[in-house]
Amino acid sequence: MAELTVDLSNLTAISKEVFPEGDQYWVQIDRKTPALDLIESTDKIPFDGRTASDGRAWYFPVATSGHANPAVGSSGESAGLPSAGRMEMDRVVFNKASHWQALQISGEAIDTMIGGEYSIQDGLQLQMREQMPEARKEFNRLVHGDGSGLIASPTSFTANTITMDSTAYLRVGTELSIIDLDDSTTQYPSTTTNAVLKVSSVDSSTVVTVTDGDGGNPGLTVGSSTAYGLYRYNSQGRSINGFGIMCHDANPSNWGSATSYYGGINRSTANAWWQAYRLNANSSTISVMNHIQPMIDTLRRRAGEYLRPGSDGVLWYGFTGYQNMRIIGNALKADQRTAPNYMTLKGGWKGVEYEGAVFVIDDDAPASRIRFVHPGSVRRYVNRPWFWDDRTGAIWKRATATDGRDADVFKAYMYTRQQLISVRSRTMGEIYGTTATS
Numbered sequence: 315m316a317e318l319t320v321d322l323s324n325l326t327a328i329s330k331e332v333f334p335e336g337d338q339y340w341v342q343i344d345r346k347t348p349a350l351d352l353i354e355s356t357d358k359i360p361f362d363g364r365t366a367s368d369g370r371a372w373y374f375p376v377a378t379s380g381h382a383n384p385a386v387g388s389s390g391e392s393a394g395l396p397s398a399g400r401m402e403m404d405r406v407v408f409n410k411a412s413h414w415q416a417l418q419i420s421g422e423a424i425d426t427m428i429g430g431e432y433s434i435q436d437g438l439q440l441q442m443r444e445q446m447p448e449a450r451k452e453f454n455r456l457v458h459g460d461g462s463g464l465i466a467s468p469t470s471f472t473a474n475t476i477t478m479d480s481t482a483y484l485r486v487g488t489e490l491s492i493i494d495l496d497d498s499t500t501q502y503p504s505t506t507t508n509a510v511l512k513v514s515s516v517d518s519s520t521v522v523t524v525t526d527g528d529g530g531n532p533g534l535t536v537g538s539s540t541a542y543g544l545y546r547y548n549s550q551g552r553s554i555n556g557f558g559i560m561c562h563d564a565n566p567s568n569w570g571s572a573t574s575y576y577g578g579i580n581r582s583t584a585n586a587w588w589q590a591y592r593l594n595a596n597s598s599t600i601s602v603m604n605h606i607q608p609m610i611d612t613l614r615r616r617a618g619e620y621l622r623p624g625s626d627g628v629l630w631y632g633f634t635g636y637q638n639m640r641i642i643g644n645a646l647k648a649d650q651r652t653a654p655n656y657m658t659l660k661g662g663w664k665g666v667e668y669e670g671a672v673f674v675i676d677d678d679a680p681a682s683r684i685r686f687v688h689p690g691s692v693r694r695y696v697n698r699p700w701f702w703d704d705r706t707g708a709i710w711k712r713a714t715a716t717d718g719r720d721a722d723v724f725k726a727y728m729y730t731r732q733q734l735i736s737v738r739s740r741t742m743g744e745i746y747g748t749t750a751t752s
Contacts, residue, residue, distance in 0.1 A: 347454040348676040349557075351661030352631055353687070353694050353734070354624065360693035361737045366407075372695070374406045374737050376587075404585075406737060407578035410697055411554040413456070414729040415449040417441055418713060421722035445728065449700065453554075455483065455678045457734060458633070458685075460558030461576065462551055462568045466544040468492065471501070471534040475523050478544060481516050488513045489547040490524075492534075498550060498570035501542050502534045510547050528717075543568055557633065557685045560692070560736050561744040563589040577736070591616060591743035600638050600684070600748045602645045602652060602668075609745055610669050613686060617741040624689025626659050629670035630742070631689060635681035637750035642666060642673055682748045688741035696732040703727040 359365065363374040419438060456463070466478040476492075484490070489512050492501040500509050511524040511532055526532040543550075551569030559566055559576045566574050575581070579588045593609050600606070613630065614621060623629050634642075643666050646654040655667040665672035671686060679685065702709045713723040736742075 347450060347457075347678070348631075348659075348661070348663050348674045349454055349457045349633065349678070350450075350694070351663060352626070352659060352674065352689070353457075353692055354689060355694040355696055357696050357699075360695055360735055363735070371407055371409050372733070372735070374408070374735065376404050376406055376737055404579065406588075408555065408733050408735055409552075410731050411552065411733050412729060412731050413449070413453055413554070414727060415445050415452075416725045416727050417445050418723050418725040421724065424724065442726075449728070451678075452483075453730075454676075456554050457556045458558065458676065458678045458680065459553060459556040460562070460568070461553050461555040461566060462543070462559075463545050463549045463553035464543045464568055465490070465546060468539060468542055468544055470538040472536055473533050474525070474531045475517070475521055476534070476544070477521050479520065481519055481522055484513050484516060484522055484544075486513055486515060490544050491547050491550075492542050493545050493550050493570065495541055495543050495568040496570070496572055501539060502532055554732065555734050555736075557687055557744075558680075560734070560739060561590045561592075561685045561687065561742045562739075563592050576739075587738060587740045590739040593743065593745045595682075595745055595748040597747055597749055600641050600745065600750065602642065605684075605745050605748075606642065606668065606671070609684075609686060609743060610671055613688075613741065613743055617688065620688075620691065620738060620741050622690045623670070626657075626672070626689070628659075628665075628667075628672045628689060630672070630686040631665075632671050632673040632684050632686050633676045633679040634673060634684040635677075635679055635750055636675055636752050637681065638684055638748060639666070639673055639675050641750075642668075681750045681752050682746065684745045684748075686743050686745075691736050691738045691741045693735045694732060695735050696730070698731040700728055700730040703729060 359372055361374045363372045365372055465483045466480055468476050468478045470477045489510050491509060491511065502509060510527050513522050514525045515523045517523055524532060551574055555576065563581060565581050566576055579585055581588050591612050593605060595605055621629060643654060646652045646666065646668055652668065657665045657667050657672055659665050659672065663674055665674045709726045710724045713721045713725050715721040
């Protein structure tokens with residue numbers, strides 16, 4: 315059998331041949347995680363929404379209050395008929411969220427492939443396969459996030475190291491910025507917005523070493539700071555709007571501006587319909603009597619006419635971690651009056667049902683919280699599914715060096731545009747501050 319010869323012009327053909335759009339490797343990005351499986355998705359703008367004239371945002375009509383009052387009797391024949399009040403309307407606005415994934419290969423490796431080296435070609439296909447589950451995992455994490463795109467919270471800096479709460483979402487080569495939570499200014503250098511840093515090594519579970527754009531010591535300001543966050547380069551506040559902001563009751567505080575509002579609505583007292591219900595567990599073990607029942611009772615009163623089950627017949631999905639889930643299951647089984655109902659949901663996920671709330675383990679859900687998501691109020695609008703970016707005629711594109719010149723490196727990009735849409739937060743909420751750590 316003749317050796318397979320591969321040149322750069324054939325890399326795109328190989329990519330599409332091995333991973334055509336619609337292939338199982340693409341499909342698994344949108345499946346195999348509870349949040350992505352259980353939240354109903356659509357390729358049509360949900361909730362009677364429409365696209366903005368520039369195509370960059372979507373508008374959704376929401377009735378905030380109404381006082382049409384035609385049934386009030388008149389006070390006399392000459393007093394005039396009662397006039398109906400007007401229906402006050404508001405609208406929520408969501409921007410598109412774009413998520414990218416890239417695979418790169420050096421020109422030298424391509425030359426080796428041209429020579430018929432099978433190991434390089436096998437390595438390329440292996441790395442292409444790894445792209446898919448990595449994209450799925452990252453996307454599911456963002457679905458549980460707060461829309462800010464925050465990947466870590468720094469606690470101190472040296473000249474070239476950053477200490478933070480966790481390095482779980484950082485890898486060697488990750489490009490990031492140290493950005494002020496309120497006004498989008500950076501910690502380093504102080505005169506430049508969104509200066510790029512690159513992770514050169516992950517030293518421990520809480521420490522990374524970084525370089526500047528030219529590969530040198532960035533000379534970070536030594537000290538500590540809790541007013542900054544670590545974000546992927548130039549991405550603050552541009553992530554998908556996840557459960558973290560959807561199930562909250564306050565305006566986002568880390569989207570880079572004091573006037574950043576979730577859905578474009580100020581969560582003031584005048585817009586209580588846009589506030590979710592939050593219950594503080596006060597660093598205690600999750601309890602059915604003290605936490606679960608009060609949360610469900612409150613959500614039932616707040617939800618009112620909107621309390622309709624989703625396609626699974628579920629009123630709320632309670633996304634949480636392992637410890638909270640075990641405690642809830644054991645507590646419910648301890649009393650026959652609260653005996654739980656074990657369910658198999660879409661995607662094959664197992665859930666424990668209690669009074670309309672089905673608790674589901676999700677690896678990416680915050681361990682110390684239980685987020686009650688009302689499926690009837692939420693849709694995942696997929697404007698463009700994951701696809702190879704070949705609109706320039708090829709998937710593979712030459713990368714650019716840090717000094718602006720062409721590099722001997724080629725990248726293949728895949729990306730998607732979608733958003734998590736909610737038209738009311740009043741039907742949802744979270745229990746936070748439990749003692750669970752996993």
